[in-house]
Amino acid sequence: MQNITTMLNMEAMPHRLENIEQMVGNMLPFLPVLDAVPNAAIFIKDMHARYLLANRSLVQRCGLKQLTRLIGKTSAEVFPTQMGPGYTQQDARVLTQGVILDNQLELHLFSSREPGWCLTSKRPVRNHHNEIIGLMGISVDLPSASGAHPAYQRLVAVDAHIRKHFSDAVTMKELTAIAGMSVAQLERYCKRVFHLTPRQMIHKARLEHAHRLLNTALPITDIALQCGYTDHSAFTRQFKLLTGHTPRQYRETCGHNGAALPEAGD
Secondary structure (H helix, E strand, O other): OHHHHHHOOHHHOOOOOOOHHHHHHHHHHHHHHHHOOOOEEEEEEOOOOOEEEEOHHHHHHOOOOOHHHOOOOOHHHHOOOOOHHHHHHHHHHHHHHOOOEEEEEEEEEOOOOOEEEEEEEEEEEEOOOOOEEEEEEEEEEOOOOOOOOOOHHHHHHHHHHHHHHOOOOOOHHHHHHHHOOOHHHHHHHHHHHOOOOHHHHHHHHHHHHHHHHHOOOOOHHHHHHHOOOOOHHHHHHHHHHHHOOOHHHHHHHHOOOOOOOOOOOO
16 A cells, blocks of 8 residues: 555656646556555546545445446535545645645545544645646555564553553653663554554544544533543544544534444444
C-alpha cells in the first residue's frame, strides 16, 4: 500500500495538466490494477467534490454495482448519513484551501458495508498554472497488528495501558516508560505494529468509548469527561475530525441503533 500512497504525492509529479478530465484519462489504463486492490478505496474528484474515477472496492462499499452509478455524485450522496457529509466537508477543505491529508485516522466502510477504521490521504490536484482543479485520495483499511515485531509484547503493554487509562491524560512519558524505549522508537515501532502513532491510538480508544456512550442518554458533556477530554469543545473538535460529525449530530443521526465501532484487533 505504501506504493499507492506514494502516488498521491503530487509534489513529485510535473504540473502539466490542463484540467482534471485529462488526469482521469491518463489514469484509466491503470484502473484494472486499482480494481485489484481490495483493502483500499481510491478515487479522483472534481472541484465540486464529485467522483470522476474510483476503484471497484469504493464502488462496492457505496452499495453500487457499476462505476457509472458513482460518477458525478459526492460522498454525501452515496455514503451513510453518519459518514458521507463529513467526507464531503473534508473534500471542500482540500479543494478550497489546498489542505493535504496524510494518513488521517477516520471511520470508513469495509467491504462488508460495516464501519471500520481506515487511514485516509488526500491531495489537491493542480494544473500547470498551479491552480487546484480537483483532488485524488486513498482510504486504506487499518490492518491488524503485526505480531512479528521483536518489540511486539512491549507495544501490546502500551496499547493495554492506553485502553485502560484513555480517560486520563495519557502522556508519552508514561508510554515510553512502559515500552522501555525512546519517544522516537515508540513512534516508529507503533507505526510498524499498529499502523498508528501513539496519539492516534489514544484518539481511537476514546472514540470507540464515545460511540458506546452516545448510544445512551448520558449528557455529551459527561461523555467528554469520561473519554478523557477536558472540555466539551475539545471533544467535539476531535470527534468531528474522526467521524465528520459533532457528537450531537452523530447521536441524532445514529440514534440508539448506530452500528458498533470495531474494537482493537477486529
